[in-house]
Amino acid sequence: MQNIVRTTLNIAVLTLFFTCWSCASESKEASAQESEGEQSIAQAVANEGGGAMANDYSYAIGVIISSNLQAEADDINLDNLIKGLREGLAGTASMTMADAQKVHQEFSQKKRESLSSVNLEEGKAYLAKNKTKEGVVETASGLQYEVLKSGDGPRPQATDKVKVHYVGTFINGKEFDSSIKKGEPITFGLNQVIKGWTEGMQLMPVGSKYRFVIPSDLAYGPQGRGNQMPPNATLIFEVELLGIE
Numbered sequence: 001m002q003n004i005v006r007t008t009l010n011i012a013v014l015t016l017f018f019t020c021w022s023c024a025s026e027s028k029e030a031s032a033q034e035s036e037g038e039q040s041i042a043q044a045v046a047n048e049g050g051g052a053m054a055n056d057y058s059y060a061i062g063v064i065i066s067s068n069l070q071a072e073a074d075d076i077n078l079d080n081l082i083k084g085l086r087e088g089l090a091g092t093a094s095m096t097m098a099d100a101q102k103v104h105q106e107f108s109q110k111k112r113e114s115l116s117s118v119n120l121e122e123g124k125a126y127l128a129k130n131k132t133k134e135g136v137v138e139t140a141s142g143l144q145y146e147v148l149k150s151g152d153g154p155r156p157q158a159t160d161k162v163k164v165h166y167v168g169t170f171i172n173g174k175e176f177d178s179s180i181k182k183g184e185p186i187t188f189g190l191n192q193v194i195k196g197w198t199e200g201m202q203l204m205p206v207g208s209k210y211r212f213v214i215p216s217d218l219a220y221g222p223q224g225r226g227n228q229m230p231p232n233a234t235l236i237f238e239v240e241l242l243g244i245e
Contacts, residue, residue, distance in 0.1 A: 112231060120232040122234070123216055123233070133146070142215045144212065144213040147208065148209040148210060149209035149240070151207025153205045155204060155205055155206075156201055157190070158190050158191055159189075160190055161244070161245035162187065162241060162245065163186070163244075163245060164240060164241055165179050165186075165239070165240045166179050167237065168237050170233060176229070196219055197212075197214075200237075201239070204239070204241045208241055209241075211239075212239060
């Protein structure tokens, strides 16, 4: 899906950043109220560890922030990020908390809208090309499937529970879920999953393995699902039907 836009900032990072910022002025005020002979907790820890523990703690926070921001790397100007942290902690930030939250919300919304549009168009192009491949069948709903291995068992109904192994990827080949990697198959009701699964699984005899390409409107649609599933994503699943429970 290229690197145009990605998921919103991890809430943990925002919580950490905004908490540090909002606490900066309170911290300075509290420090001013301390007597000259009174130690802060941070200073006590630093003295006890010769400063090494406090330095490690600061570095650890940086590592945590960087880990949570990996998915946002293309959107972040590192110099401005550091400037925002430095000035926020010093109480000299040029934005109020309300301003910062508004900027974040507006940018996140624009990213989501752009990502939704990009995913929809790329999904349509992928589906159009995929259905021309030999062996691919497209149903009336737009679901596409390909038989990878034939089975001779019964086919499940929409009210059945099925036991399957599967691998899920986006159309760029990136894997987002796999029961195989988890080491065990999954069992679920066909009326409890996305529409593409409900329809597709009813086509499969037990013992077969299919490849499904599921349009976004038969998957998670424009709302997506949290940070893991972007809006309007077309999904690919290789599914092996092991049994009907």
